[in-house]
Every structure is written in C-alpha cells, then in structure tokens.
Amino acid sequence: MTTITVYDAMAQALAEEMRRDARVLMFGEGVATKRAELLAEFGSTRVRNTPLAEGIIAGTAVGAAATGLRPVIDLLFAPFLCYAMDELVNSAGKLRYLSGGQFEFPLVAIAMTGAGWAVGSQHNHNVEAWFAHAPGLKVVMPSNAADFKGLLKSAVRDDNPVLFFVDIGLLYQPGEVPDGETLVPLGQAAIARPGQDVTLVSYAKTVPVCLQAADALAAEGIAAEVIDLRTIKPLDEAMVLASARRTGRVVVVHEASRTCGVGAEVAALVAEHAFDSLKAPVRRVTGPDAPPPASYPLEQAFVPGVDAIAEAVRALVRKLH
C-alpha cells in the first residue's frame, strides 16, 4: 500500500492505461498543460489541449471511440456538461442502439463537481442522476483514492461511454492505494463498514460523512452499515437489497438535490424488492432542491452533515421501539 492523493491516483491510472494500450488518448481543456507528466511520456499526439468548447471535445471523443480509439476527455466542471449533452446523450448513448449494434463507444468523460471550492452552482452541480437516466451510459462516482484509481482504469477498459465524476472535496484527499495492478469493476458497490441495525447508502464525498455518523451512532449502541455505491449506473442492486433485508432500515445519503436523485431510485428499489424486510420507511438525506451557493457556510450547509445523517438514523430506530 502507498498513500497518495485522489489526483495522483487518477494520474497513475491514466498513465498505466496509456502505457498498456496505444489506442488510449486524452484531451480536453488544459489537459496537456495540467498533466505535463502524461504529455512528457506519451507526446502531444496522445495528450492534447483543446479549445474551451465542450460540445466538440465530447463529439470528437464519440467519433474517435466509434472508429478505433479509446479517448479520455476532461470537461473540467460538471455544469459544463450541459454543452456536451447532445454528444454524450444523443450520440454516445444512442447511436449503438439506433444503428442496430454497429458501433461501440469506449470513452471516459471526466468532470468535477461538489462543494469544497466555493465556486457556486455554475461550477458545482451534482448532475450524475441526469446521466443515469439517459440510456446507454455508465456513471461512476468514487469516494477514495484506491477506488478512483481502480474504477478509472476499469472505465478506460470498458467498451461503453462512462461518465466519471470527481468530487472536488476529495481531489487532494490522501488514501491508501494497493501497489501493482488495481482494478475495481464497474457496477460493484462496496461495504465501507459493516453493521446490522441500519444501512446507509451513499457515494462520493458523503461516504466519509456516513462513516463519521456511523462512529457517532456506534457510541449509542446503533451499528450502521455503510454501502459505497461507487458506480451509479449500473447500480449494484443486489448488494443494496441484501443489506436492506439484513438491517430492515435504509437511509440514502447524497449531496445532489433530492428530487429524482439517486436516492429516489434506491428508495424505490428497496420498496419494490425488500418491502417485507423493512422495519421503517426509507429515508433520504440529500442536498436541497436549490442551486449550490458559493459562500462557504452556505455551501457547507448544502451538503448532508454528520448530525443530519445520525438524526435520520435515530428517527428510524425510534420507530421500532
């Protein structure tokens, strides 16, 4: 094990995959400038800066992916994906299907989001549910350095378009990363902490918050299980349902706004398939239906905190007694 930041874990993943497969290339806004180590090793053909034009960055990736390359693109901040929606949703997500399976789109689109840099809602907007709702795409949002590395490597090797969201608040967080080849399969959640009284389902930056809440609850005699989804789509339904059946109580936690968010999908999944096991209603602890603000205290208030999560759990446990 080596302790590195999420940023460095991603850099390792990119370099290893570019070394492994000559078809992998990376381009986007400032990619060759910011990732000078990749430029030095792989050259300006495979590591490219682009104009600040998300539509053509994404479209170029989609066209290249369909015809033999395996592009990774950096679109900087998630709200900028609005400029790339046509290329990602209408082309990458649909043209395999509409052509009767003639094309595949092995590409990864990276974008940052989430509270932490006080940049306001045109740079910080958790839009992962939009892409989970679009057919033909995969959506990944890791919570720790090891998963960032292992999931990014798997995303590059996947033959489908993958949206890879980087939670800004995690970018310079250190974490232990296994030495040697590290692959984390897409579509597999992880039990970040086992427990038998309640299941906290989360992903990205709110996973460590859930772990803190679990610590606080343990002191009160409540054993919370924390599930890190890691991949939003395809969702690891089996792991979520198995845990829900075991604990009988589920709280879904995410920073993205509540309405039609990932939490709604998880709650519906549990209600449809594990209703008989539930001892209390499924609860959601999420960001509000508001644009994320810049002001530091407001931005922090947007994100589900330890107290809100712990209180939601206590309310569920009280319902039983």
Place this chain on the structure above:
Amino acid sequence: MNPVSPAAAARAAASATTPSAVIPRLDQPEALLEAMLLIRAYELRLSARSAQGGTPSTCTAVGQEAAAVGVVSVLTADDLILTNHRSAGHLLARGADPGRMMAEVLGRRDGYCKGKSGSLHISVRELGVVLTSTIVGGELSLATGVALSQTMLGRPGIVACFFGDGAAGEGIFHESLNLAAVWKLPILYVCENNEWQAFVHRRETMVGERIAARAAPYGIASATVDGNDVDAVRTAARAAIDSIRDSGEPFLLELLTYRLRGHFEPDDQAYVNAAELAAWQARDPIERLKARLLAGGGFTTGDLNGIDARVNARIDAAMAFAEASPWPDTSDLLTDIYA
C-alpha cells in the same frame, strides 16, 4: 498486463472500420444518371406510400441528387461518410441496398439497423457510412473524432461530412471547423445548401448568401459550386480532396441546390414561394444530365427509357423485399444498448 502495440492496435482498428461491402464505381455518365434516378425513385416511392398513410414518413432530398452522387462518386473505398436525416442519396450512391434501406424505413428486421433507426439515422458501417445522426449538426460534432482516428491510426481515407445550411447555424458547426483546422484533420465538409432549414427559408436566418464564406476565418479553404450539375460537383469535389491530401487540412465545399419537396413527408409546401420552386424545378439535376447526354453523349431516348425501367424494377423489388421482411422480435427492444 496485456500490452497492445501501436501497430497491432492500428491493424485491429483498421480492420474494424475499413469498408468491406461492394462499393460501386460511379465514373461513367450512365452510372451517374442511374444512381441519381435510383435515389429519386426510392424517395418518391416512399413519399407516395407515406401520403397514403401507414408508412413512416421520411425527409427527402429530391432535387439534390447531383450533390450526393457527385461527391460520393469521387470518394475511394477507404474514405468514410457521415450524413444526416436526408441520407438516402449518400447511402444509395455508396452502394447501399434499397431493399434493406426500405426495410429499415418500415422498421423491419432486415433493415440495416434491424429496424431500430427507421429512416432518420441509417448507418451502414460495411460501406463506410458511419454514425449517421439526425440531430442537426450532430454529424459535424462527430466527424472530427472519426478523422482523428483516421490520422492517429494511419488510415489512408478522408472523412466526408454532409450537412445542410441549417446545420451551419448550429454552434457546433463553428466548433467543428475550428478544431479540424487547429488539429489539421482530413475532413471534406460538404454543405448541401438547399435553401431550406426545416420550414424556414435560409434568407430568414442568415445574413449573406454563402456558407462557404464561414470557412476562411478558420483558415479553411473552400469552394462554392452549382450543386445541381453532377459534373461540376465531381470536378469540385476532386479538387477539394486533392487539397485535403496535399495540405493535410480540411476543406469546405458548398453545393448550391434546392429541396424540391417539403421538410417531412407529407408536406403541402404551402409556405414555399411558387415562382422560386418553379425556377429550381427547371434546374432539376436529373433532367439537366439527361438533356446533356441526349445532346452530346451519344445517348438515345430509348437508352434513357431503358435506365428508367431498370431503376423502377429495382425499386419494385426493393419494396417487395422490405414488405416481406418480418418485424423485429420484441425481445430486440433490449438488445444493442451496451457493448
């Protein structure tokens, strides 16, 4: 670790994209005329059926056959084509089977896309017609990536990207031209300026007369030519392709033509100026080629009637094939979503 060498990767990728089906040689006047007549007959047959009801509607390019046939006829088998919702001309000129195309329009299993596309996004990878998009400007967003693959994987072919004057109003048109110029991508941008942007005339939406004028600010060479004269289109397209091969840079070729039918069948064209329509009908590219062949090409009326008969027989057979093709199985609803 399973390292993939650049050469092996290039070979694998090349074999996956090199056109494998038979691409017809269109270099003799008779073959050019027959291709244009086939396109016309195909589109009119489907239009007549949709007017009767029960057959899905299509976006036709009747009147634009010389543009499609002229450009496609000078491409090589290595070249790739991106097209749009008015794609029948490009597909048929490239050698697509009208029966499989009609089956696709009817939503049948033998369609090129198993019936999942319908008329609007027919791709035929084996002919090098890739990533057909019906989002106006979609083809412009994808052509840069296809051309990037051609250059990075060392393939010889260029990329011909067909779009209309309507797509030139999309922001992605400018993004595409700019990136193609900066990265020196081998793209032949073919603007079929047919004067109509869905239900709106071009003069309502743009200042100036020429889309080609938008190339120079990006450092891209361009030409504008009579798109209803198949020989002129061929000459201009050849010169454009030579320019791309010599310079390694993109080229914008604007073909001045006219959409003789409506945006989407059936369409009464009540919004079309009758005098303008009549003027362009008088410049019908098929009639012009026929007149030229009769006047000096050594063709007789009997020869032309013979071509007409062959084309009509092909369209009859194509429609019969399409109608006989089974519907897809409903289990196909959930196939081809992920690789």
